[in-house]
Amino acid sequence: MDVPPDPVRCDTDQAHVQVSSVTNGDCPGGNGRTYWRYKTTNLCLTRIFHVGYCVLGKGRSNSVELGTFTLVDCKATRIPVEYDYVLHITGVYRAPANASSANCRRSQNDSTDYRAWLVIDDSVLLCTMFYRNA
Incomplete structure (x- = not known):
């Protein structure tokens, strides 16, 4: 049976997911949020991004x-x-109004050639650049 990993402090480079709440109901959704269900309890999870780390992407380079x-x-x-x-990941910023990849320069x-995403209720601007193709 899967169990969560041991906890680490959220302000360290080893933290990549934060348990934002524990509930028997629904968790908030959206880019940068998900949940992990254990028996009847949902752990609501929020992604923590760090500059210098890498994530994966899929699709055509323009999308x-x-x-x-x-x-x-x-x-x-x-x-x-x-x-x-x-x-x-080249930048993690509080999202300005009308955020775009131009804010990543x-x-x-x-x-x-930056790619930018609004994550976590559109409050965080995540800036990335292509590191390499698969």
């Missing part, structure tokens, strides 16, 4: 779907077949 709850070694030689890209002349 990439984020594997929100994935985590992968950036230099992994193999990734699950359902994914097409390793994405390097590190300087005025930065021409990096």
Whole structure:
């Protein structure tokens, strides 16, 4: 039977998922949220993103779907077949109004091909760049 891993502090680089609540009912949904059911109890989970880590993406390069709850070694030689890209997290910011990938630029002349997602109730802007194709 699956059981949750041992806890770590949420403010460490080892934390990638936070239990945001425990309920017998429904958990909030959306990008960056999910749940883990154990018997009759739902653990409501919120994803914690860290700059420098990598996640997975799938789809065409102009329409990439984020594997929100994935985590992968950036230099992994193999990734699950359902994914097409390793994405390097370059920024995790409080989402500004009208957030877009332009908010991910590190300087005025930065021409990096960023991909940006609004996660966790659209409150967090997650910036990534392509690390490599599968």
